[in-house]
Amino acid sequence: MQIWRAVRAIPGWVYPLAVGVLLLLLPTLGLGYAMTRQVQLACILALVVSGLSLSLGYAGELALGQAAMYAAGAYTAGLMSEHGHTDLALQLVAAGAVALVVGIVTGIPGLRLGSWSLAMTSFFLVLLVPDIIAVFGETTGGRNGLSGIEPATLFGQVLTPEGFYLVIVLVTVGWFAVTRNLVVSRHGIAFRTLKQSPVLASSLGVSVFRMKVLGYAIGAFPAGLAGALFANLDLYISPEAFGFTFATSVLAACILGGAASVYGAAIGAAIMQFGPNQASDFQEYALVVYGGLLLVGGVLLSGGLARIGKIAVGRLDRAADLRPAAGAPTGDATTTVDVAPIDGRPLTIDGLGKAFGGNQALRGVTLSAQPGQVTALIGPNGSGKTTTLNMVCGFYRPDSGRIHLGDKEIQGSIPYRVARAGVARTFQTPNIPDEVSVLEAVASGRYSTARSSMAATVLRLPGFRRVRAADRAESMRALELVGMAHLAGETASALPLGMRRLLEVARAVVARPQVLLLDEVASGLDEDEVERLADIIRGLRDAGATVVLVEHNFRLVLSLADRIVVLAQGEVIADGAPAEIEHDPRVLGEYLGVTVDDDTALTREVTS
Numbered sequence: 174m175q176i177w178r179a180v181r182a183i184p185g186w187v188y189p190l191a192v193g194v195l196l197l198l199l200p201t202l203g204l205g206y207a208m209t210r211q212v213q214l215a216c217i218l219a220l221v222v223s224g225l226s227l228s229l230g231y232a233g234e235l236a237l238g239q240a241a242m243y244a245a246g247a248y249t250a251g252l253m254s255e256h257g258h259t260d261l262a263l264q265l266v267a268a269g270a271v272a273l274v275v276g277i278v279t280g281i282p283g284l285r286l287g288s289w290s291l292a293m294t295s296f297f298l299v300l301l302v303p304d305i306i307a308v309f310g311e312t313t314g315g316r317n318g319l320s321g322i323e324p325a326t327l328f329g330q331v332l333t334p335e336g337f338y339l340v341i342v343l344v345t346v347g348w349f350a351v352t353r354n355l356v357v358s359r360h361g362i363a364f365r366t367l368k369q370s371p372v373l374a375s376s377l378g379v380s381v382f383r384m385k386v387l388g389y390a391i392g393a394f395p396a397g398l399a400g401a402l403f404a405n406l407d408l409y410i411s412p413e414a415f416g417f418t419f420a421t422s423v424l425a426a427c428i429l430g431g432a433a434s435v436y437g438a439a440i441g442a443a444i445m446q447f448g449p450n451q452a453s454d455f456q457e458y459a460l461v462v463y464g465g466l467l468l469v470g471g472v473l474l475s476g477g478l479a480r481i482g483k484i485a486v487g488r489l490d491r492a493a494d495l496r497p498a499a500g501a502p503t504g505d506a507t508t509t510v511d512v513a514p515i516d517g518r519p520l521t522i523d524g525l526g527k528a529f530g531g532n533q534a535l536r537g538v539t540l541s542a543q544p545g546q547v548t549a550l551i552g553p554n555g556s557g558k559t560t561t562l563n564m565v566c567g568f569y570r571p572d573s574g575r576i577h578l579g580d581k582e583i584q585g586s587i588p589y590r591v592a593r594a595g596v597a598r599t600f601q602t603p604n605i606p607d608e609v610s611v612l613e614a615v616a617s618g619r620y621s622t623a624r625s626s627m628a629a630t631v632l633r634l635p636g637f638r639r640v641r642a643a644d645r646a647e648s649m650r651a652l653e654l655v656g657m658a659h660l661a662g663e664t665a666s667a668l669p670l671g672m673r674r675l676l677e678v679a680r681a682v683v684a685r686p687q688v689l690l691l692d693e694v695a696s697g698l699d700e701d702e703v704e705r706l707a708d709i710i711r712g713l714r715d716a717g718a719t720v721v722l723v724e725h726n727f728r729l730v731l732s733l734a735d736r737i738v739v740l741a742q743g744e745v746i747a748d749g750a751p752a753e754i755e756h757d758p759r760v761l762g763e764y765l766g767v768t769v770d771d772d773t774a775l776t777r778e779v780t781s
C-alpha cells in the first residue's frame with residue numbers, strides 16, 4: 174500500500190505525459206521500421222477513436238461518421254499536396270477545418286430530427302464515402318486512389334521519416350491533452366450531464382441542440398487531423414481505407430477501450446492496431462472480428478477497459494485509506510445557516526392552463542412567490558404541482574396564461590433560457606449523472622454563470638482559470654451549506670437518497686438563482702436530514718431567495734412557509750398564510766382527507 178500511496182501522490186497528468194515522451198523516444202531506442210509504422214497507425218487510429226469517444230461517450234450520440242471525416246481530412250491533405258501545398262502544418266489545419274465543417278453540416282440534420290437519426294445519417298454517410306470519392310474521380314483518382322501526394326514538408330524542409338514520426342506522436346499527444354482539458358472542464362461535465370439527461374442539462378442552462386452539434390463537430394476535428402497524417406504516411410490513399418470496415422474498427426476500439434474515457438480511446442486503438450489489424454490475411458475476417466470485439470466490449474465490459482481500471486484504482490485507494498467512506502452530512506442539524514445574499518425576483522403566475530390530451534392538468538392557476546419568502550405549493554397527487562414547476566422551467570408550453578420572472582415574461586421560453594434567466598430547480602426523483610464526483614455535480618449548477626469559451630478551456634487561458642477557481646470555491650461553499658464538503662471527491666450517483674437530495678439543493682443554489690424551485694425535496698429524508706434541509710431553506714429565504722416549495726410533508730410546510738398555495742384537480746383552492754390554510758375546511762377535506770369536525774385534532778397533530 175505504501176507503493177500505491179507513492180504512485181497516487183504523483184499528479185495524474187504525469188502518466189500520460191510519460192507515455193507520450195516514451196513514444197517520442199522509441200525510434201532512438203532502436204525501434205524497427207515495421208514497429209514504427211504500427212505505432213504511427215495506432216496514433217492515427219487513436220485520434221479517430223478519440224473523436225468518436227467525444228461524441229458517443231461524452232455527448233451520448235451514436236454517430237459512425239468519423240470514417241467520413243477521416244476521409245475528408247485525408248483527401249484535403251492529399252489534394253493540397255498534389256497542388257504543391259506540402260506543408261504539413263497547413264494541411265493539418267485545413268484537414269481539421271474541413272472535417273469540422275463536414276461534421277457540422279452532416280450533424281445538424283441528424284440532430285434536429287432527434288432519436289436515432291444521427292446514427293442513421295452518419296451510417297449512410299460512411300457507406301456513401303467510396304461513391305462520393307468515385308463521383309469526383311477526376312480530382313480524387315476515384316477507386317484507383319490518389320497517388321500524386323508529395324512527401325510532406327515543415328517550414329520549407331522535407332520531413333525525414335523520423336521527423337514525420339515525431340509530428341504524428343506530437344499531434345496525437347497534443348490532441349489528447351486538449352481532450353483531457355475539455356473533458357474535466359465545466360463543458361465536459363455539461364457533455365456528461367447531457368448524455369444522461371437532456372432534461373437536467375437544459376435545466377442547468379445548457380443548450381441541448383448546440384451542445385450535441387458541438388460534441389459531434391469537435392469529434393470530427395481529430396478525425397480530420399488523422400486523415401492528413403494518414404495521407405502523408407504512404408503518400409497514397411484510396412476509398413477502401415475509409416469504408417464501413419474502418420468505421421466498425423473505430424467503434425470496436427472505442428467500446429473496448431471505454432467510450433467515456435479520454436485514454437480509453439488510446440487503449441482501444443492500441444489493442445486494435447497491435448492485435449487484429451496487424452495479423453496478415455485478417456482483412457477477410459475483419460468485420461467478424463470487429464463485431465466480436467464490439468460484443469465483448471458492449472456485453473462483458475460495460476464502460477470498457479478504462480472502467481475496469483477506474484474500479485481497480487478506487488479499490489486500491491480505499492485499501493490505502495486515500496478516500497473517506499461516504500458518511501452522513503456533517504454539522505449540527507439545528508445550526509443557523511449562513512448564506513451569501515441572493516438577488517431574488519418575484520415569480521408571478523397568472524391564469525395558467527394546460528391540458529394533456531383530454532386531461533385538464535391545470536385550470537387558470539394564479540399565484541405569486543416573493544423574494545425573501547418560502548411559498549409552498551401543496552395538493553394531493555396529480556393536482557398539478559409538478560406540471561406548474563415544469564411550465565415555469567419551460568419543459569411544457571402553457572395553453573393559456575402568463576409567467577413573469579420579475580418584469581420578464583418567460584412562459585413558452587425554452588428550458589435553458591429560463592435557467593439562464595435565473596430559475597433553478599431540484600427534481601422529484603434526484604437527477605444526478607453517473608460517473609461525476611460530488612464536486613463536479615454541484616459545479617454543473619454554475620454552467621449558466623460567468624461564461625468560459627471552449628477555446629479558453631482547452632488552452633487553459635486566464636479566463637478559464639478564473640471561472641474554474643470560482644466554480645470550485647462556490648461549489649465547496651454550497652457543499653458546506655448542506656454539510657457534504659467532506660464528500661466532494663465521492664461519486665455523486667453512489668450516495669444514499671437523502672444525500673443525493675441535499676446535493677441537488679447544493680447544485681440548485683450554487684448559481685445564486687433568483688427563483689429556486691424545490692420539488693418534494695424532503696421525501697425520503699430521515700428526521701435529521703429534514704431538520705438540516707429546513708435550516709438550509711430558511712437560510713436561503715433569509716438571504717433573499719424566492720423559494721417555491723412543492724412538498725407533501727405538511728408539518729414541514731407549516732413550519733417553513735410564509736405563504737401556502739393549495740392545488741386540487743389543477744385549480745387553486747386556497748392561497749394564504751399557514752395559519753389560515755391549516756384551518757381551511759376545503760383544504761382539510763381535499764388535501765388531507767378529513768372532515769371539518771376533525772380539524773382541531775388534526776391541527777394539533779400536524780403541528781405538534
Ligand SMILES: Nc1ncnc2c1ncn2[C@@H]1O[C@H](COP(=O)(O)OP(=O)(O)OP(=O)(O)O)[C@@H](O)[C@H]1O
Nearest residue numbers: 529532534552553554555556557558559560561601
Ligand atoms: N407529460 C404528461 N403527459 C400526460 N399527462 C401528464 C403529464 N404530466 C403530468 N400529467 C398529468 O397531469 C396531472 C398533474 O400531474 P402532476 O405531476 O403535475 O401532479 P402533482 O401534483 O405533481 O402530483 P404528485 O404529487 O404525484 O407529483 C396528472 O393527471 C398527470 O397524470
